[in-house]
Amino acid sequence: MLPNSPSPTPSAIIPPMGTSSAPPPIHALIAKFQSHASHYRSPAYNEEQTRHDFINPFFEALGWDIANTAGYADAYRDVVLEQTLHIAGSSSYAC
Numbered sequence: 001m002l003p004n005s006p007s008p009t010p011s012a013i014i015p016p017m018g019t020s021s022a023p024p025p026i027h028a029l030i031a032k033f034q035s036h037a038s039h040y041r042s043p044a045y046n047e048e049q050t051r052h053d054f055i056n057p058f059f060e061a062l063g064w065d066i067a068n069t070a071g072y073a074d075a076y077r078d079v080v081l082e083q084t085l086h087i088a089g090s091s092s093y094a095c
């Protein structure tokens with residue numbers, strides 16, 4: 001964007017409903033979530049399951065190499081896995 005140029009309006013960035021050009025796997029993820037939304041929103045459905053069932057497939061559909069199939073060193077991967085940190089009495093996310 002050029003200096004002093006107006007910011008694009010949201011309607012210029014987000015296509016209107018029903019005109020999405022998202023890849024088919026993303027539409028499938030949406031349908032999957034909608035068909036079992038109460039389960040996916042329940043406390044029994046955890047962060048790791050969410051990542052496995054929705055987040056990783058979402059980014060894979062956008063072309064990210066989540067599993068590092070290219071075999072790159074950590075510094076060059078599309079995704080670098082974070083270390084797990086367990087603290088007694090807390091969760092791994094903010095409420």
